[in-house]
Amino acid sequence: MPITGKISSVSQPVSISWHNINVFSKPSTGIRLPFRKKDDSSVHILKNVSGHVNSGQLLAIMGSSGAGKTTLMNVLTQRNLSDVKVNGSVKLNGKIMDYNTIKSLSAYVQQDDMFIANITVREHLKFQSRVRMDQSTTLKFRESRINQVLLDLGLNKCADTMIGAPEVEKGISGGERKRLSIASELLTDPSVMFCDEPTSGLDSFMAQNIMDVMREMAASGRT
The missing domain is CATH 3.40.50.300 (P-loop containing nucleotide triphosphate hydrolases)
Structure with missing residues (x-):
């Protein structure tokens, strides 16, 4: 069924920009099994990624599996970054972004829908x-x-x-x-x-x- 009316206007428009984002995986710090070699290498997941999206724009992040789409989303939302090192800057309306600000202004729709089945x-x-x-x-x-x-x-x-x-x-x-x-x-x-x-x-x-x-x-x- 199509939507029935225009979605109500947002109260606080926000533009987002990101500059020279580089993301590296952190070396494993877990227990090393005797028959496995220790892996101290770091993988360069995102390399010098920059972009900008204005209020009122719809932006699609596209790429093949493993290209780093989810990693970039995590950087922009400040989510799930404990296992990676991030360089570069993200700005909201021209100001450096912090976790509390992006959390208060944004929402994240997960890929998987999680609902209680027996409620309306x-x-x-x-x-x-x-x-x-x-x-x-x-x-x-x-x-x-x-x-x-x-x-x-x-x-x-x-x-x-x-x-x-x-x-x-x-x-x-x-x-x-x-x-x-x-x-x-x-x-x-x-x-x-x-x-x-x-x-x-x-x-x-x-x-x-x-x-x-x-x-x-x-x-x-x-x-």
Whole structure:
């Protein structure tokens, strides 16, 4: 089902730039088995990578398996960097980025959808609003925000449908599951959305539907 309306505009537009990013793997520090040679070598994962994306733009990071796409996403989001050494700079609106800033302004949609099968779409979003929003947020605002993202992502017709589990328990479609993942992140009105392979595992129709959602998010001023 296509989305039903224009996604609401972002409150704080953000542009991101990265300059001369170099990422090296750290030598293994684990226990060395007697029959294995110690490997002190470091792999140069990303070499002098630079780029820029403005608020309102949709950017796709493409490359073959092992090219470093996920590593670059991790650098931009400051996630999972304990096993690598990173050189270079990442800036938000021209200022050097730190973890707390990018965390407060961005959301990350995982490749794999993780849901409780026996609750409805609306119940899932209610739970997510309690987890993600500030404790001082009023119930009225939570309900308003939930209704807004349901409308924005075209999920209002399946709002009271059980989520289910693929090939196990009947529920919403694969495309609706992916849109629900995005809706969960949109609850907090992020300025930047990072999506890891958002069309993976979807047929061409559902993949096109998700890309329409991505374009709508960019049109709303998000990065």
